[in-house]
Amino acid sequence: MATILEGRNLRKTYRLSRKNTVEALKGVEISIDKGEMVAIMGPSGSGKSTLMHILGLLHAPDPNHGPAPELRLAGENVAALSDNARTKIRARRMGFVFQDFNLVPTLTALENVLLACDYAGIRGKAAKDAAVEALGLVGLADRGGHKPSELSGGEQQRVAIARALVNKPEIILADEPTGNLDSDRSAEVLALFRQFNREHGQTIILVTHDSEVGEACDRVIKMRDGRIRDAGQRAGTPVMATQAVAVPLGAGHSGFDPDAASV
Amino acid sequence: MRLVRDLGRRKLRSTLTITGIMIGIMALVVFGSMANKIDALVKGGSTYYKDKVTVSAKGGYMGVGGVLSTRMADQIAALDGVDVVVASTSMMLSDDASGVSMGVPPMIQGSVAGSDKGRETFKLDYASGRALTAQDEGSNVVVLGSDLSKQLKAKVGATVTLRDVSFQVVGILEPTLTAPDNEAMVPMAAAQQLFIKTLPTLVADKLSVNEIATGLIVYPKTGVDPQKIADAINAAVAGVTPMTGKDFDKQIGAATSVLNAILIGIGLISLLVGGLSVINTMAMSVAERTREIGIKRAIGASRWRIRREIVVESSVIGLIGGLLGLALGFLITTLGNDAGRDSATILFDLTFGTAFSSVAFATILGATAGFIPAWHASRLDPVAALRYE
Ligand SMILES: Nc1ncnc2c1ncn2[C@@H]1O[C@H](COP(=O)(O)OP(=O)(O)O)[C@@H](O)[C@H]1O
Ligand SMILES: [Mg+2]
Numbered sequence A: 001m002a003t004i005l006e007g008r009n010l011r012k013t014y015r016l017s018r019k020n021t022v023e024a025l026k027g028v029e030i031s032i033d034k035g036e037m038v039a040i041m042g043p044s045g046s047g048k049s050t051l052m053h054i055l056g057l058l059h060a061p062d063p064n065h066g067p068a069p070e071l072r073l074a075g076e077n078v079a080a081l082s083d084n085a086r087t088k089i090r091a092r093r094m095g096f097v098f099q100d101f102n103l104v105p106t107l108t109a110l111e112n113v114l115l116a117c118d119y120a121g122i123r124g125k126a127a128k129d130a131a132v133e134a135l136g137l138v139g140l141a142d143r144g145g146h147k148p149s150e151l152s153g154g155e156q157q158r159v160a161i162a163r164a165l166v167n168k169p170e171i172i173l174a175d176e177p178t179g180n181l182d183s184d185r186s187a188e189v190l191a192l193f194r195q196f197n198r199e200h201g202q203t204i205i206l207v208t209h210d211s212e213v214g215e216a217c218d219r220v221i222k223m224r225d226g227r228i229r230d231a232g233q234r235a236g237t238p239v240m241a242t243q244a245v246a247v248p249l250g251a252g253h254s255g256f257d258p259d260a261a262s263v
Numbered sequence B: 001m002r003l004v005r006d007l008g009r010r011k012l013r014s015t016l017t018i019t020g021i022m023i024g025i026m027a028l029v030v031f032g033s034m035a036n037k038i039d040a041l042v043k044g045g046s047t048y049y050k051d052k053v054t055v056s057a058k059g060g061y062m063g064v065g066g067v068l069s070t071r072m073a074d075q076i077a078a079l080d081g082v083d084v085v086v087a088s089t090s091m092m093l094s095d096d097a098s099g100v101s102m103g104v105p106p107m108i109q110g111s112v113a114g115s116d117k118g119r120e121t122f123k124l125d126y127a128s129g130r131a132l133t134a135q136d137e138g139s140n141v142v143v144l145g146s147d148l149s150k151q152l153k154a155k156v157g158a159t160v161t162l163r164d165v166s167f168q169v170v171g172i173l174e175p176t177l178t179a180p181d182n183e184a185m186v187p188m189a190a191a192q193q194l195f196i197k198t199l200p201t202l203v204a205d206k207l208s209v210n211e212i213a214t215g216l217i218v219y220p221k222t223g224v225d226p227q228k229i230a231d232a233i234n235a236a237v238a239g240v241t242p243m244t245g246k247d248f249d250k251q252i253g254a255a256t257s258v259l260n261a262i263l264i265g266i267g268l269i270s271l272l273v274g275g276l277s278v279i280n281t282m283a284m285s286v287a288e289r290t291r292e293i294g295i296k297r298a299i300g301a302s303r304w305r306i307r308r309e310i311v312v313e314s315s316v317i318g319l320i321g322g323l324l325g326l327a328l329g330f331l332i333t334t335l336g337n338d339a340g341r342d343s344a345t346i347l348f349d350l351t352f353g354t355a356f357s358s359v360a361f362a363t364i365l366g367a368t369a370g371f372i373p374a375w376h377a378s379r380l381d382p383v384a385a386l387r388y389e
Helices: A048-055 A083-093 A109-119 A124-137 A153-165 A183-200 A211-216 A237-254 B002-009 B011-049 B070-077 B146-152 B188-198 B201-206 B226-236 B245-288 B290-298 B303-341 B352-378 B382-387
Strands: A003-015 A021-033 A037-041 A070-073 A094-097 A171-175 A203-207 A219-224 A227-230 B053-057 B082-092 B107-111 B126-129 B141-144 B159-162 B165-173 B183-186 B215-220 B240-244
Touching: A003 A048, A003 A203, A021 A048, A021 A203, A021 A227, A037 A048, A037 A183, A037 A211, A048 A171, A048 A203, A083 A094, A083 B303, A094 A153, A109 A124, A109 A153, A124 A153, A153 A171, A153 A183, A171 A183, A183 A203, A183 A211, B011 B245, B011 B303, B011 B352, B053 B226, B070 B082, B070 B215, B070 B226, B082 B188, B107 B188, B141 B146, B141 B159, B146 B165, B146 B303, B159 B183, B165 B188, B183 B188, B215 B226, B226 B240, B226 B245, B240 B245, B245 B290, B245 B303, B245 B352, B290 B303, B290 B382, B303 B352
Parallel strands: A037 A203, A037 A219, A094 A171, A171 A203, B107 B183, B141 B165
Antiparallel strands: A003 A021, A003 A070, A219 A227, B053 B215, B053 B240, B082 B107, B082 B215, B126 B165, B141 B183, B159 B165
């Protein structure tokens, strides 16, 4: 299986004051395969979010004294790109889902999804079609005109998922996407991720505290104290086999093809 | 649409800011219109007095005031370089022109039609009726300036009372935006009759009415410097003050440019305050939307997009404030001119240029004021912004 995202020597130190610093990441190595659905688990403060921000190009890893940090997205080193270049990659090649949904409160569900299209340079009818399709995929076809405040938490998170996948990104990053949802809503959201992963081969990295969520993933990466303690094992080949068959089928079925999204 | 909704969300603050800009622009429009009017007056005067010498009695000004004699006209006409001399008799329409009014008070202006022998280049257009002719001498007829005709509510054929004497209106002028708008032009003899009644009996008894003049307009021969003529008049005739176009420009021009600067200055200061208020509004709006900016940055909005969003929003605030200010200014100048019509004091001239530049200025002001908060917003760390409560 091809590697889609690969990090090496990833460090991050937060400076609280001149003397006080927090070493949130102490040299992380990570490798994610294309089409994988990976959970990152670990105690609070272990550096999961920090790692997600770096993998999602929201933050750059610290330039090290020792070996330089490396972050390869589909083979290209993106560790030291300019803010503009990183923004472009976030817009076109990544999708984000956050714990507290993070929808723009003044915009309707459809407009929130369209915002992601707009930033990716897709406008007009193409954008409208893609946004409507994405809302349909998360089961909110009839809620496009609703403001976030008119939607339940589970619905808001599904809008956020639609926004994350509307541009058919190479990777979806989700930081505790079920953290604010009750167990039924969590199950729904998890099922959606599972479905996109199985049917469309969508690569998904998610941070979770919930061991049930972890178990539903192909692999669990365990973090502690700014390091990866256990990179996990890919679940048994049967999953791989179903997935390998499911990708082309799913892609043909709904026209959703993450490969086509690469810019 | 989205933008308008965003503005609506912060209704009170946006309203206050827009109101601030509106007041500033209103001041700019009103004062600018006033300055326009003054400019037009001065330009008209400047054009009128150019290339001629106007002689008044010492202590008089621009042909108004003390009494001269038509005999002086002959004396001056004989001087070297003088082409034509026109005697005129002017007085204020009413004596109670108390309280310094803006512009020119209504005047009665008398001279023999055609006595300039075609030298006068300041052309008057007639909205209705006809010009005075030399044959009108001896009859009480009048041509009214545009503002004055409105004040007197007179049409051609009507009879108006000027200084207790009835005159028949034979013509009404088109607006000139300068002195003639407020003039009643009558034959010389009629003006002399009116004028002598304004003098104390003791003085009046010593004068012969058909020799009275208050001003002499001296047209030099082509190529002769008006200043040379003025100097010659000073040397030859006692008790008079000659004045050239340059003198007019020097005195009036300097005074009005200071006045204009003050008027425009007041408008600009109020706009500066409006501009600061836009900065404040947008800065608060950015702070309030920190999280939203974080979301947008995270899902791929470039710094430039964030900046643009805020600058556009503040420009729209400026534009709305500008348009409202223009509307208010238009209302005030229109009402002011309507109110002033009865006393023939037209204070405002709201030109397209003033209207357009005021609104454009408000928009640019809004955009400029938006730059600082926009810059700040675009430099926010997306992750930190997302965490912001
Ligand atoms: N912006 C920040 N400033 C200072 N310290 C931070 C910041 N973000 C995270 N940290 C610290 O870095 C460590 C890792 O945090 P984080 O990556 O959020 O952990 P997790 O997501 O696993 O709970 C924690 O000790 C946290 O307090
Ligand atoms: Mg976290």
